[in-house]
Amino acid sequence: MVDILIGQYLAGSSALHRTDARVKIILLILYAALLFMIKKPLSYAIFAAFTAALTMTGGIGFKTVMKSIKPLRWIIIFTAAVNLFFTKGEAFFSVWKIAIAAEGIDLAVKMTVRLLCLITASSLLTLTTPPMRLTDAVESLLSPLARLKVPVRELAMMMSITLRFIPVLAEEADRIIKAQTARGADFGSGGIIRRAKSLVPVMLPLFISAFKRAEDLAAAMDARCFISGAARTKLCENRLTPLDARAGAVFVVFAAAVMAAELW
């Protein structure tokens, strides 16, 4: 029914899959920061090549990558268009009253490459990391904040529960939509108010069931003596391996290449 981006994990055993989730998150943040500092075309080329190489390492197909890009296509097109038409500079060519500056073309292409790289790299993170590992990693990375009384464990728990219930609720929504369709409900036609109204028979039962599930889950957690804030050990202890060191080294080489390209 819906293509859900979160939790789109593709099982695999590539080096990208085996790298520690915390390392992947940190490297992704550095990658994004670097991506927004570069200016030279050569740096963009290095970025694109590196991203493509990562995708291949992860064994992720071109089609899967396109699927993550597709929902954001309008943002990419809009950004490119804004840069193309509204960048001031010497007219490269003009049609009627619209003048397009060389700087505009330059910026539009760079922005597009930038967005494509960023979307691909971040979807590589979710494609190669199971959701539970991801929340574990977030918890581990945010754990220093626990000293400032930020409820990190609870936040991570909420995040994993949310991820856990997205497919359940999606399936439920599908079932309710089918049941109301069987009673002649029509979701696709009419003005905006009619369409919004037609969603009531779906949203209401969905909310009720979500609340009921939340209650049941709370009772089940209570029954198993869940205590908020209690210190717990993990089933899978995350330990850094030589592979993570290698991942870091690869990134350092890549970052050095980009810097060299910038300074050259």
Place this chain on the structure above:
Amino acid sequence: MIKIENLNYAYKTGAKNQNQALVDINLEIADNSLTALIGHTGSGKSTLIRHLNGLIKPDSGKIFIDGTEITDPKTDLRRVRFDVGLVFQYPEQQLFAETVYKDIAFGPENMKLGADEVRRRVYEAAEMVGLSEKSLEKSPFELSGGQKRRAAIAGVLAMKPKNLIMDEPAAGLDPRGRDGIFALIKRLHKSGMTILFTSHSMEDAAKTAERVIVMDKGKIFAEGSVGEIFARGGELRKIGLDTPQVTRIADKLRDMGYDIPPVYTTAQMTDAVKKIIGGTNG
């Protein structure tokens, strides 16, 4: 009449993976019949019945409802849905309106019927399922479990479908609620409806239905009258199903030398046992 020809359907679970849910289904369900569709979880029962009003489109094959091919892309599926009422499993989970009345009226209103006709149908449907006029003004969430179930069924009945299809109509109800639902099904059948319900209770199928269709691994495993199907206990056990409990007891008694005919319901068993006791006494 519902007619299914060479129906195939697979769930797509990924780019390359798929899960063959229905394999070459051929079926005919006669007008004014009462059929139970049995099979264990995952045998394809629910998937099959969702095809019957066009909620799922088959990969190949044809479905005819009273001669209209609903698998033809030109068929107006909304019309079909008013002719083939489908009651989902746990239908009370789809109640949404402020009052029971408004919830039951949802279907007829979607049919664009006049206010008077809607009103008439709501009262008629409520009466059929045994909901009092007072409960029509209540919020559906104030009703008991069994009443909620009946209110949800009334929502489908108010569309006056010729064919009624129910997915596990008694699932999760207490014995009284269960008896109430099957009594309702028999009443509806007597009033002229064609009814098909799924179940994984052999007892419910034997007690209520005239005909039984057995599904296994997406295929029709067997089809026939209650007697014909439950005479094949060995085969049913092989696919993880069974005969009703009383049938097994009767089989045991027969092995022990008692003269007992095949029975499928408690009522038949009572008669048979009475005959034996009467015979030995007199």
